[in-house]
Amino acid sequence: MNLAFTDEDIAFRNEIRAFIEENYPARLRGFADRDDMGKEDFLEWHRILGARGWSAPAWPTQYGGPGWGPTQRYIFGEELARAQTVPILPFGINMVGPVIYTFGTQEQKDRFLPPILKGEEWWCQGYSEPGSGSDLASLKTKAERDGDYYIVNGQKTWTTLAQHADWGFFLVRTKFDGKPQEGISFLLIDMKTPGITVRPIITIDGGHEVNEVWLENVRVPVANLVGQENMGWTCAKFLLAHERSGIAGVARSKVGIKRLKELARAETMEGASLIEDADFSRKIAELEIDLTTLEITELRTLAREQAGKGPGPESSILKIKGTEIQQRLTELAMEAVGNYAAPYVRGFRGDGDNMAVGPDYAHWTSPNYFNMRKTSIYGGSNEIQRNIIAKMVLGL
Template sequence: MRDQGARDFQDERDHIDFLLDDELRAFRRDVRAFLRDAVPQETRDRIDRGYAATKPEIVDFLAKLSAKGWVAPAWPAEYGGPGWTQLQRMVYSTELARNAAPSIPPFGVSMIGPVLYTFGTQAQKDKYLPGILSGEDFWCQGFSEPGSGSDLASLRTKAEDKGDHYLLNGQKIWTSKAQYADRIFLLARTDEAPRKQGGISMFVLDMDTPGIVVKPIISIDMNHSLNEVFFEDVKIPADGLVGERGKGWDYAKFLLGNERTGITNVGRCRRQVERLKRLARADLIPGVDLSKDGAFLRDLARVEADLTALEISEIRILSQGKNGPSAMTGPSVLKLASAQIQQTLAELIVSTLGHYAAGRGAEFIDAFDDLGGLPPDFVDGALNEYLFGRAVSIYGGTNQIQRDILARAALETRP
């Protein structure tokens, strides 16, 4: 049954195709043709089933993208970007997910890279940008702290100016992929200021600097992607300061505002809808034919309609650009809608598994061999995505923070 789980969408002419012009259609075909060869079947199969890509899989894929100049779609051409339009970038990120390619880690490409080429020194650009573009340097993000989550500006990690270096002490948390990272960008307090957003600076430094300790956090999917990072008397060379001292908060806002393309994960969602159709005929629940189950079909139809609206919203909002009427509310609207859809899809997938939702791992699949009822191997992995998918409405600003932002845009009253 493995080939089923890995079915791809190379030649499908779908409703998105019909929304694009000839140029974008041709671009989309090029991306698909490239992905057909660039993503090994085994990787595609694992990702399709809901597993995170491994570091070697990511490294291998990034090397192929790098050869095409496709690692950093949003970067200006002068810094090594492909010079694509917003919509090309949207098509590109959608196709990556739709074809179950490893996703490009955002920390270097989407987060610190644009900050460095916009605010960094020439030396910082020369030192850091090539490693991001080649896919060789892995970055992680040191923003959240145990006491500073949604209220990030209350952060307490401290960087003291010691002349030729800053002395860093404190702790970061939820640091995704820190265990793989070569470098970190982080926010730390350099000065006391009347506004808590003041006095915060941004730094870049190497993860092998003495005094940095990474401790794993095992998440509810029983996997390890999150970490705590401790800093004890870590010396950040003075040239690790990004831009101006005390302006870290501005750079952080700039950084988060740059995450626009790929925010919605519509490619993965579209693939999940297709997986649901496959699961519906996998007959995993004894005596139940989901293709005749009105409640299931109705749930699927509803989330599919939501997804269609989200796909159009993304095209609409991106094509308006940074000064369009939805510039302020767009990202929050897209994130809320997308979180809802991603979580609903993952939940629906689990609902199609019936009793198989109880098991986990390769042994679970094999164990059924003895019992004579072998489930398709794509059953494993669905729970990973369901469990870790609960984070979609938490990271990057929780749903509640997004709602606060939207309410501020719509209401005069300031609470």
């Protein structure tokens, strides 16, 4: 594989870089160090990219994608990460959008794809349930047919940012006999429908990122069924393969290593810096080697998709290694700042005699560490991904 950029690639990179510099909202810079991001903050950059036709790099042109090849998509992701922009939330662009244009009706495509592209509607994912996470096929939320509607009852959990969502895509059970996977359907549900209750789950870092969602006699038009009834498992597997590829986060991990090195170069009270420690430098070097290897795998996956093939077992490899690297980054950051990572309260910046301890760069180390514990679980736990690799690659 030739990894050298052509003159056209370099010109494309410069175009992306200039666009970000000229159009990224100044008030959103440094978003990673803020805990006050609201719905409009997340959507503003999405809408700017949507107006330029760049919000969905992987979508086919007939559905509004820019028609980029693997190298262009790679460069685009690199430049967004380099500028540390607010990420486009994956639920619409990377997850339900491809499901709709692959399995949906023309009416569903016309209704839902344009608002997803433009950042006009916020989506959430209703997959996991209490007791149905890694064993997703055991889900119990049911949808019973009543004329032109389904009546939905059940509970979903770990529903990311559902407190902001306009729409949600939900897996529901429409048949109770036979194999569990054969009785699941894929529904699009308006989150303003009577009977839906969103309750916050406050995570260990003090944030309100995830929720539980209760559905009590929620009436959903049959027209919002994607694909055929009882065939939702096909949609679910398709979506999860795309989600896992995106979870890898190679470009942003490269930025994370750069920031980690900056932390390690900071002088300690003794005047030395951690980067001079051979053991710590070795840990960073090992992490960079793993990330470079993962980057090659990501490029192979992009090339496979460009050839018209969906994500294969590579998506599981990307998910496992990508999340492990993300977690190791936060672990090394904790090691780099040492005891300065210990005192943390969300939103606390110090006041009078209660000043936060340590330099500003250390204040977000522990919340990032705690938050990244989840990455090896969501999108299909890493243990499940290893089983998929064993079956699809090794034939076990």
